Amino acid sequence: MKYGPAVRRRKLGSELRALRVKAGLTSGEAARLVGWHQSKVSRIETGRSGVKPSDVLLLLDAFDTQDPQLRELVVALAGAEDAGGHHWWHAYRGLLPPSYRDFISLESQACQIRTLETSVVPGLLQTPEYARAVTRSVLDGMSERHIEALVEVRLARQSVLQADPPLQLSVVLDEAVLRRDVGGPGVRQRQLAHLAEAAEMSHVRIQVLPFSAGGHIGLTGPFVVFSFPNTTDLDVVVLDHLTSSLYLERKEDLKAYTDAFDALALHALSPEKSLEFITQVAGWTRTPTPRRAPVTREEAP
Template sequence: MRHIPEVRRRRLGDELRRLRQKAGLTSDDLARLLGWHQSKVSRIETGVSGVKDEDLAALLDALDVDPQLRALLGALAGTSNNGPGWWMAYGGVIPPQYRDFISLESQASSAHTLETSVIPGLLQTPRYARAVTRAALDGQPPATVDSLVEVRLARQEVLRAPAPLKLHALLDEAVLHRQVGGPGVLREQLRTLSEVARLPQVCVQVLPFTVGGYIGLTGPFVIFSFPRITDLDLVVLDHLTNSLYLERKEDIEAYRAAFESMRAHALSPEKSLDLIAGIGDAA
């Protein structure tokens, strides 16, 4: 069975439970229809376990689900995902929340992100990524740091895939001045940032100090959008020990509006590149 991010399992389970109740069936009724044990239905509906393609098809047939909703539920279950992702090989190093984040990132069509502390992981150089990882996980064995850096760099392949992730990054100007790893590492990072920001699938804008306070000043976030089905879009808020996923349409629209407000106050992509180059030359 493929790995399905917890946030997706919960959403899928909620939708299946709603459909079962709408059909006037108890979990025991549905289990008898399918020839399953009731506990299997319960595990799927509560998001405790994922669901195999053939089991999902049987569920949707039993509940007489229309084609449009079948497509949504299939996307939630990851039926278009062929096998486990590369990140599962790092299961002993990265926590489940991070694996879920990478899985969602790999399936998204676009990401809109605000960063207030460091360069986004998808745009980091190897030396900068290592410095960030060491600072964030002080005291970890070198082998663990090496693996985490490998993961961060491997994530960047989504920007160079046949259908690449479209990334729009808003950076607080403080990010460009923070000498993570020292002046040499920062100079190299800013040069690379200038190069990657010129890719057609990448847009970088800087929120200069002159903006003063702004709506996103309290913390970074990512808005993931997915191909064809907007109902799957979500917001990810990173905390020190966990990630919070926001799925309600009201929350997503609020963060989209916040992003657009900040984008309007940020420097244009061209002026942002000029500022990045100037800071890099002075670092």
């Protein structure tokens, strides 16, 4: 299993090959249309060679691929700084490692994310002070300026939940996430309140896996499954480690982790019971309210 860039090259090559075949072109014909040697097209399609976003656009034009969402997603897989245009995270390129920029790029393009978290609240649902406390704990010794910049990045990522249409986010949280005292009691309480509010959004599904569930497949560690519009061939699983991220895109890996998430969701509390559990752990009561409709881009502050 290889890390992000190699996975992205293979997935990009696979998608470009499928689009070429759909267009009824041989690799040689595609090469002639864009003025390349046939061997360059072959290296790109097999993932042996990287490719600039501008070259990907040439190929997409040659294949007469018009779908703007699909074009943006395929170009983004090139992984370059100018992929698909300037994005907000490019302003932090000197601070963020390539694997994190890859993660944000995938997150911004995904239509659905399923994630298991066993230690901390997912970044998309963190409050600023909770995010600050987590960052300080993980990156001990980093300057306050860098910590604040990383917190800004984490909060900016949350805009996907306010897009139109919004990202569909499904989260299974181990009970330990709710009980871990990150940043002190006040920070934890406000984070729990934020989770409860997020749980009422129609496109956010939060389920708690209580300690009473006993041993489960999620004990092997947290993971994220990205799903994309138009094609499942671009779906990918991300496993985070201390110094790097592991990207899995083989169909058998995707099935294994998707099945694992479904099994965890089945054993976890329902979203309604999970909301009750969160309020119970927080030690306060609240009146249930209907799950809120997604916030459109126009309505977002």
